[in-house]
Amino acid sequence: MDLSYIINHLGEERESYMGAVSPPIFQTVNFAYSSISDMRQALKKEMEIPFYTRGHNPTVSLVQKKIAALEGSESCLLFGSGSAAIAAGMLSFLSSGDHIVCVDNPYSWTSKLIRKFLSRFQVRHTFVDGSNPDNFRQAILPETKLIMLESPNSMTFSLQDIEAIVRIAKKHQIAVLLDNSYATPLNQRAFQMGVDMTFHSATKYLAGHSDLVAGALCCRKAHATQIFESEYMTLGAVISPHDAWLLLRGLRTLPLRLEHIGKATPQIATFLEKHPLVKRVNYPFLPSFPDYELAKKQLASPGGMLSILLDVPDLSYVDLFCDSLSHFLLAASWGSYESLIYPASVLYDSQNYSSTSLPWNLIRIYIGLEDPSFLIRDLEYAFQTLENALNEKKDS
Numbered sequence: 127m128d129l130s131y132i133i134n135h136l137g138e139e140r141e142s143y144m145g146a147v148s149p150p151i152f153q154t155v156n157f158a159y160s161s162i163s164d165m166r167q168a169l170k171k172e173m174e175i176p177f178y179t180r181g182h183n184p185t186v187s188l189v190q191k192k193i194a195a196l197e198g199s200e201s202c203l204l205f206g207s208g209s210a211a212i213a214a215g216m217l218s219f220l221s222s223g224d225h226i227v228c229v230d231n232p233y234s235w236t237s238k239l240i241r242k243f244l245s246r247f248q249v250r251h252t253f254v255d256g257s258n259p260d261n262f263r264q265a266i267l268p269e270t271k272l273i274m275l276e277s278p279n280s281m282t283f284s285l286q287d288i289e290a291i292v293r294i295a296k297k298h299q300i301a302v303l304l305d306n307s308y309a310t311p312l313n314q315r316a317f318q319m320g321v322d323m324t325f326h327s328a329t330k331y332l333a334g335h336s337d338l339v340a341g342a343l344c345c346r347k348a349h350a351t352q353i354f355e356s357e358y359m360t361l362g363a364v365i366s367p368h369d370a371w372l373l374l375r376g377l378r379t380l381p382l383r384l385e386h387i388g389k390a391t392p393q394i395a396t397f398l399e400k401h402p403l404v405k406r407v408n409y410p411f412l413p414s415f416p417d418y419e420l421a422k423k424q425l426a427s428p429g430g431m432l433s434i435l436l437d438v439p440d441l442s443y444v445d446l447f448c449d450s451l452s453h454f455l456l457a458a459s460w461g462s463y464e465s466l467i468y469p470a471s472v473l474y475d476s477q478n479y480s481s482t483s484l485p486w487n488l489i490r491i492y493i494g495l496e497d498p499s500f501l502i503r504d505l506e507y508a509f510q511t512l513e514n515a516l517n518e519k520k521d522s
């Protein structure tokens with residue numbers, strides 16, 4: 127299906143909204159019926175027919191149709207957050223006694239779901255180094271029900287060879303799940319590679335304006351129906367009609383935003399790689415990156431996030447560098463219009479994250495929609511401040 131068709135026309139029933147170009151927000155809890163027999167029919171098909179907004183809401187349903195079409199999956203279910211989508215999706219495969227194989231260092235709350243939450247229900251796990259598909263094969267047990275991937279990873283950007291891992295999983299009849307947030311449906315065709323279920327933190331690129339939290343789960347129709355009747359309705363972590371509408375507005379410009387980001391980010395990655403105070407740049411589309419060949423094969427276009435390792439003697443210089451930036455905002459999240467910086471060092475003196483295995487000198491940089499030269503000037507200024515401080519240290 128044509129990308130422009132999906133974004134502009136698919137699922138838009140303009141005739142029934144008095145020709146409104148932008149669809150109305152169905153800000154309602156319930157839908158009234160004129161007869162008990164109609165009501166009975168609706169209740170039988172709660173996933174497809176408006177009855178009660180936790181189950182079906184026309185605004186939410188419109189966005190679900192578009193995201194499923196973008197992702198190339200039969201169905202999409204929207205959630206109130208990416209984490210809710212991931213939890214519901216993983217739970218749908220699991221019973222007590224089962225086992226999960228997950229790539230090392232996934233998104234922090236995915237890791238906590240597996241280590242702290244699922245373990246309370248006797249679901250065991252093995253985390254593996256994702257650089258070699260054979261590591262997944264070796265971790266598989268008779269009780270293994272799913273393999274969870276995050277490619278590229280949203281901190282280190284390392285990739286997993288999705289097709290190779292799918293081949294291994296199929297032999298053992300194990301499902302492959304993928305957090306596809308970084309690549310988006312546009313840059314990584316997960317279902318064509320045989321993945322069974324994908325997740326998106328729609329909070330990031332899909333919405334793209336830092337004004338809502340949402341998540342998407344994409345899979346086959348039969349599995350979506352099963353999830354709807356269980357995790358979706360019982361845990362009830364649904365998106366509100368208003369947030370779904372904002373997400374739709376964000377989706378309208380997704381291809382344009384990604385096009386800008388795909389051009390701007392490699393320029394900044396190249397600038398950073400040349401800088402003497404940068405020890406390493408983790409970015410899939412730099413030829414120096416270990417997964418460069420795999421990135422070119424698996425991803426249609428470069429994404430907007432990378433991380434660097436600063437070449438400095440201690441943490442205080444990482445802080446100084448971050449504090450010296452004025453156009454990059456110091457904040458969590460990514461995927462919107464504004465450029466952001468997130469140093470691993472913030473996790474260091476926090477109780478909750480004392481177990482992070484990320485190096486203290488790692489800084490994640492998200493490139494937004496600003497002009498790349500505007501951002502490079504900001505980085506140059508921060509590097510200059512750093513150099514001055516290092517020279518002062520040498521002199522004293």
Ligand SMILES: *Cc1c(COP(=O)(O)O)cnc(C)c1O
Binds near residue numbers: 233
């Ligand atoms: C942010 C993020 C999530 C969680 O999404 P929320 O919408 O914040 O719940 C999951 N995976 C990745 C890679 C993320 O960056």
